[in-house]
Amino acid sequence: MLRIIPREQHVISRKNISKAALRVLYRLHEAGYDAFLVGGAVRDLLLGGHPKDFDVATNATPEEVKKLFRNCRLIGRRFRLAHVVYGDEIVEVATFRGTGEEGGEGDGDRHIVDGRIVRDNVWGTIEEDALRRDFRVNAMYYDIGDFSVRDYVGGMQDVENKVLHLIGDPATRYREDPVRMLRAVRLAAKLGFRIDAKAAAPFEELGPLLAEASPARLFDESLKMFLAGHGLESFRLLEQTGLLGFMFPAVARALKRGDEALRALIEQGLSNTDARVAEGKSVTPAFLFAVLLWGEVRDLAHAWMAKGLDGNEAWARAAAHVVGEQCQRVAIPRRFTLTMEEIWSLQPRFEQIQRKKVFRLMAHPRFRAAFDFLLLRAAESPAVRELGRWWEHAQQLPHEVLAAALPASGGHAGEPAAAAAGPGAARKRRRRRRPGGKPSA
Known part of the structure; x- marks a missing residue:
């Protein structure tokens, strides 16, 4: 009426x-x-x-x-x-x-x-x-x-x-356009509304219809959900409603394995993105999708390395596999997947605390994004947390001080203590050099 x-x-x-x-x-x-x-x-x-x-x-x-x-x-x-x-x-x-x-x-x-x-x-x-x-x-x-x-x-x-009701029969309306299920989640997250029980009831049964939607359209819908300032709540609602597995199957699988460190990484990444949007700062889909898909990429790479595959090849193969599967659902453009793959492939290089490798990594075009990603991984283990602190401190040191503290070869930050000791040792070595001595290159 x-x-x-x-x-x-x-x-x-x-x-x-x-x-x-x-x-x-x-x-x-x-x-x-x-x-x-x-x-x-x-x-x-x-x-x-x-x-x-x-x-x-x-x-x-x-x-x-x-x-x-x-x-x-x-x-x-x-x-x-x-x-x-x-x-x-x-x-x-x-x-x-x-x-x-x-x-x-x-x-x-x-x-x-x-x-x-x-x-x-x-x-x-x-x-x-x-x-x-x-x-x-x-x-x-x-x-x-x-x-x-x-x-x-x-x-x-x-x-x-503060409630979302669908007009008409929900099942019929979702069959007309399956993306309406995602719109319900996005609007609820944006407005702080709840989804009416009748509107949410068909999600589990009709979620598979999202596979029939255009992957390019689902990419656009993903950006609206995750890069508009309400990404964390959108993600939580996707998981609560069961739609996450139809959009991001790799993410759903990893979370179902009980990986709380991965959940912490994803939620912190989304929270940081929401904060940047609120402050009017730029955000990139590449970093966000790298965060979402990290768990599956990491687990696959480690599994292949355990079977004897070379580390670089294992990471490349894992990235290609996960990206290929995801793009069948959500068509992430190649310019973003290339950045994602670089962020992932740089993660093991943070463990290589050797003079040339450290400076080579710092000069990499994706170093900053990869370093921010490393900091997000802090919940994975104390070693990763210490590694993040080491690299954070290392960036604050003058080039010659850092160079003097680093071994020319053989250093590896697989041990947190060694990683943490690096910057602290730099000052001692600096003081012990004789007058006129030049820092090693």
């Missing part, structure tokens, strides 16, 4: 809506069309947030929208949309979707294969459009005509109760 929340009863202000979105809304309205801000922007504005994207819903067809805006382009085959471009901002304008099998515009069409919507260009009414959306909190409309909020499905109540 329609609930209209008048301007004086909600917190949305036009001051918090982008100028580009307002220009689109006003022009559509002045041309005689219905024009609404819709979806996540309305939801976030009601929660006091600051949306990055503003989507518009209207009864104008994409072709009619294009006639109104010279700076407009039509995109999409599965869902035909209009993009109105103002500088760096793109306002997405969607025509109200219908629920019938045939569109009222003559050229509208819907095509469903095995329950999945592969094309949906059936135009309809705003009431039908609301029913076509995924979650009730995403189906509210801000009317530029009178500044009210229209709620057709109970979204305002869900905002107040």
